[in-house]
Amino acid sequence: MSAREYDVVVVGAGPAGSITARFAAQGGAGVLMLERDREPGIPVRCAEGVSRAGIEPYIEPDERWIAARIEGARLHAPGGHFVDMTHVGTGYVLERRIFDTELANMALRAGAHLLCKADAVGLVHEDGRIAGVKYRHNGELRTVRCRIVVGADGVESRVGRWAGIDTAVALSDIDTCCQYTLAGIETLPNLCEFYFGNGVSPGGYVWIFPKGPDTANVGIGVAGHLAANKAPREYLDEFVARRFPDARINYIVYGGVPTACSPRHISEDGIMLVGDAARQVNPITGGGVVQGMVAGEMAGRTAAEAIKSGDVSRRTLKAYDKAWMKALGNTQRTMWSLKERFLKMDDERFNRLVSTFQKVPQEQFDLKSLFKEAIREDPKLVAEVARAFLVTKIRGK
Amino acid sequence: MKVNSSLCDICGTCVAVCPVDAIRVSEFCVHIEMDVCTQCGNCLQVCPARAITVEGDAS
The missing domain is CATH 3.50.50.60 (FAD/NAD(P)-binding domain)
Structure with missing residues (x-):
């Protein structure tokens, strides 16, 4: 050299x-x-x-690095309800x-x-x-x-x-993560799934990203400041035992995601x-x-x-x-302010938010109609979101 | 602070939360410089593989 x-x-x-x-x-x-x-x-x-x-x-786009094509997302609330978002853009799960x-x-x-x-x-x-x-x-x-x-x-x-x-970064601005690549499972074709709730994943979420009909990346991120007593892998094991009891774990990987x-x-x-x-x-x-x-x-x-x-x-x-x-x-700064709000939400708020989203017809599932529905159902939450946007704007000046 | 290299996945999460830049990551290991470390415990709390312990701690 x-x-x-x-x-x-x-x-x-x-x-x-x-x-x-x-x-x-x-x-x-x-x-x-x-x-x-x-x-x-x-x-x-x-x-x-x-x-x-x-x-x-x-x-x-090249088939060599496209594991799966994604048409939408399914958001699961802590109470068991879910909402599908299928008009928010398409994506890939990569190799x-x-x-x-x-x-x-x-x-x-x-x-x-x-x-x-x-x-x-x-x-x-x-x-x-x-x-x-x-x-x-x-x-x-x-x-x-x-x-x-x-x-x-x-x-x-x-x-x-x-x-x-x-x-x-601050402890609250990093997610501590563990991910399994599972095989021998049944995935939802073309949908990424997200599970929220403080019992499932404090301050973060569990994800299921399909890589094929019988394999997926299934992982968890827990907000760093909430990770003292229980490791992300313990939460993930509990989730996998419930949702995919017969799964085989092919890969295990750990990591940190900055959410600053x-x-x-x-x-x-x-x-x-x-x-x-x-x-x-x-x-x-x-x-x-x-x-x-x-x-x-x-x-x-x-x-x-x-x-x-x-x-x-x-x-x-x-x-x-x-x-x-x-x-x-x-x-990103606006999103960070919103994340700070989400970190303070209890499971009941998550449930209300998802039932609000469930009332919006798929083809109208855009931010405007979401806000309209959300204002009707939960004016306080909308006020908080609006404040988050406002705070960002003021800080930005 | 001590890194258990058989548990460590070398993901570098600890480095991001170290307020005094006391942690180095190479291809094969993570090393905490104890003369720089302030024992704040941040790395211990966010380590996803739970590979960091307080030195002298039986666990």
Whole structure:
């Protein structure tokens, strides 16, 4: 491996990192991705559900990474009632190991380089500026020189911290998760299922994402501040014993999903953060693949322009912060306020909300008619939702 | 704080909630730097695999 210098080094080759690398390389920058594991996409720490409209700007649909096509969602209230949402857009359950590899390959075809088994351990500073990344490879400490470092290093990100950006999240802003890939079960074709309730999953939910007619990702996220006395796996075991008593467990995976308010400060001189590293996750659903890809495009374009202009200071890079806030960051802040409200809801409120939704005809199942019905049934809840939106707006100014 | 490496899934959830950046994750292990750790207990509470214990604790 030569000691060649790159313009941009991307730490992490997940979806956010690979899209950043692709767009930076397309913009003319010399790009290297450093991946800690043996190859992109493994191990899979993801429920693998994404919206079709969200990912299609970035990749052509391919049967190799589509495990199942999703037409809607079934929401289960604690009291046993459920409501189907079948007019809210379509989606896929992915094979992330193939999906991530394909996204990395697209970055490589755009001219980026990839080095696996390369574990970033620190930044190189020179004259007060970012000058490269230190990493371990085959037991050897190495350095690669560059002008911009992109932290796409996931929930466990440290790139931001090395650069003085505090990315630590509060206990109430992380979901502690456990997921089984179950086989020998019967799934609902084309529907993702969600179970809510404080007995099922305090501050979070249980998900069933079908990967085929007899297999599914079945997992749980529990809000971190409510996880002291019982591990997520204990809740999941109880759920699986009730719903899928004859299931076989093929895979077990653990993970953490940030459900934080979108930070406004995600770049520094010579530093940018994308994806889970920048806490770019919908705090209500926990979905972050599309967010990371959208942010990756913005970060990649901004990085390429900064390299061209010769100015990689925060003055130039903060165009990325602003573009992110405008595209999805402000929405995430609103969602976070709503999540704070949901965290305070008891099971009775969940039940009322779902019975409210049940009265809305499927073809009219949009936000407007939901609000109309909800105002009739539970004015207090609507007032709280409205307040959550308002608070976000005021904070945003 | 002590990481039981046979339980740890190396998911990195602990790193995100560490207020003092005392935790490192590599491909094969998680390491808590005890001279930086303030014993706040955040990592212990969110560890989904329950792989972190207080050192000296029999459990």
